[in-house]
Amino acid sequence: MIDYSKFPNRSVACIDMMSFYASCMAALHNLDARTTPIAVVGNLKQRGSVVLAASPAMKKRFKIKTGNRLFEIPRHPKIRLFEPRMEYFLEMSMSITRILHKYVPAEAIHVYSVDESFIDLTGTEKLWGDPAQTVREIQKEIYETLSLPSTAGMGPNMLMAKLCLDISGKKTGFAKWNFEDIPEKLWPVSPLSEMWGIGRQTETSLNNMGIFSVGDLAHASLETLEKKFGIIGNQLYHHAWGIDLSKVDAPPVAGQVSYGKSQILMRDYNSIAEVRAVLLEMCEDVAKRARDAGKAGRTITLGISYSKNALGGGFQRSRTIKEATNETMAIYAVCKELLSENYDARPVRQISLSITKLEAEQSVQLSLFEKDNWKDRAIGSVMDNIRNKYGSTAILRAISLTDAGTAIKRSELVGGHKG
Structure with missing residues (x-):
């Protein structure tokens, strides 16, 4: 068993914009991205062009998602198609970051991608109250200001916040995990590629070792994992237990590796x-x-x-x-x-x-x-x-x-x- 008292237990949130490109185009045209079937397509003049983003209604009703092609989108009067406007998307991303700066200092923000950010709310209780409620207030302000719906996950570190977002938060809008939730909520995850940080190749290698779920990984031999994967094996083991020492003011992986x-x-x-x-x-x-x-x-x-x-x-x-x-x-x-x-x-x-x-x-x-x-x-x-x-x-x-x-x-x- 892991003694979690030895590891940082902070109030970290990962906030992700829902179908960001589609939501941006919806905001630009006074549409509701949650109910309007929208697809953002690389080039509307090329039938083989790739769908870059699809709104929830497009995914649910017409089964069109990112990666589909233009010719696969059915002809329907309610479907709205747009080409990307990257400068506008970047402006919206910067606007989101400016809202985050109202709640935490710059060193407590890590912009992970154009539509996803980590924030560390540890120590803000005297200013804003309960960190979980603060995250909901941030989501509310982003929607009321920019018309962008979002989802969020919260945890004691960056890894847990991201896993909480991907596994629970994207289904409910907001979710919070503690270390105590790991056996029930993280360990059942399978296939392993569903866990942040594990790619298909690593998944195959772990499957060949008889490891098929995050729980299997958590209870595997640390020595065996290190022998097979080196330092990455050590990281995989501790991530399965929800342990992450990354700081929000630095990228999750230090330095560019390629x-x-x-x-x-x-x-x-x-x-x-x-x-x-x-x-x-x-x-x-x-x-x-x-x-x-x-x-x-x-x-x-x-x-x-x-x-x-x-x-x-x-x-x-x-x-x-x-x-x-x-x-x-x-x-x-x-x-x-x-x-x-x-x-x-x-x-x-x-x-x-x-x-x-x-x-x-x-x-x-x-x-x-x-x-x-x-x-x-x-x-x-x-x-x-x-x-x-x-x-x-x-x-x-x-x-x-x-x-x-x-x-x-x-x-x-x-x-x-x-x-």
């Missing part, structure tokens, strides 16, 4: 040459972000998803190189190898790329056998400075001017969508 990009293509790309064109642009973007942060990576991962017209599927492959890099062409060279080895000539609709196993750029040694290495870094630095000062399209590779290039069109978007 740099990546995923892009759904506007059409099927039917040749390896076209795929390489987009891949080079993506390598440029990922490498620049790593350079801006002073990081370099040793493991490069390429993911390809084939078109549904070609029965879907795809592959994801990784390769670890001897020396960490943040050079565009070095990353691109590895991606070309992975593509050539695994691509089966079917039409491609999505490409993803990431670099991991990061280390400080200063720790990377220049090879004595590659005399132009320092020149490549200098050129990359100059290109980065130009783009930082004048915009992402101030200097482009020639490939971006071809029909396959997407960099120019995507530069006009905010968050991948129209502003």
Whole structure:
């Protein structure tokens, strides 16, 4: 058993906007997102465009949710369709944060995403009273001020607040968990991927060990978990007991562990040459972000998803190189190898790329056998400075001017969508 008296027991809440994009469009058009079937679609002119958000009424009545396609939405007079307005969504997100600042100081707020935030209400009792009631007042103010409905979960730490939100709060509007609730409310959770922080791959590994629920995980051998997963095994074990030492004024995971990009293509790309064109642009973007942060990576991962017209599927492959890099062409060279080895000539609709196993750029040694290495870094630095000062399209590779290039069109978007 865990002695919870040894761990922090705070008043942390996780507040999530209900179907945020759909609710924002509802507020803009004087609609009620809770009762009006609304879908926010990437591009209304493309029947294969993805649904980015759906209101509760759209999900319940028409079974349309995020990830569906435009052609799957039935023709019905009560359905309202909108394209995203990312600048407006970001403005609404900032307005939510300003409301939170009225109740707690900046260091007690962690904006987790555009529509979800953690707040620590510990010590605010003399100002606002019971923290649980304060959260309800915050939800009320957000709705009355911005017309955005929300759900919230509350717990003794960030992990518990998030789990409470996902498992209980989203069903009831507000819920609160204490450590005493863990056996009854957390341990029955299954499949394991329903728990925040456990992905499909980890779930499969745990299933192979005979662990299928959070309760199974809590009662597994800590030594065995650490042997299998390292420090992550220790974290998985303690999370199953509701233990989390993260602070609200810092991200739940300290430091960025990867740099990546995923892009759904506007059409099927039917040749390896076209795929390489987009891949080079993506390598440029990922490498620049790593350079801006002073990081370099040793493991490069390429993911390809084939078109549904070609029965879907795809592959994801990784390769670890001897020396960490943040050079565009070095990353691109590895991606070309992975593509050539695994691509089966079917039409491609999505490409993803990431670099991991990061280390400080200063720790990377220049090879004595590659005399132009320092020149490549200098050129990359100059290109980065130009783009930082004048915009992402101030200097482009020639490939971006071809029909396959997407960099120019995507530069006009905010968050991948129209502003």
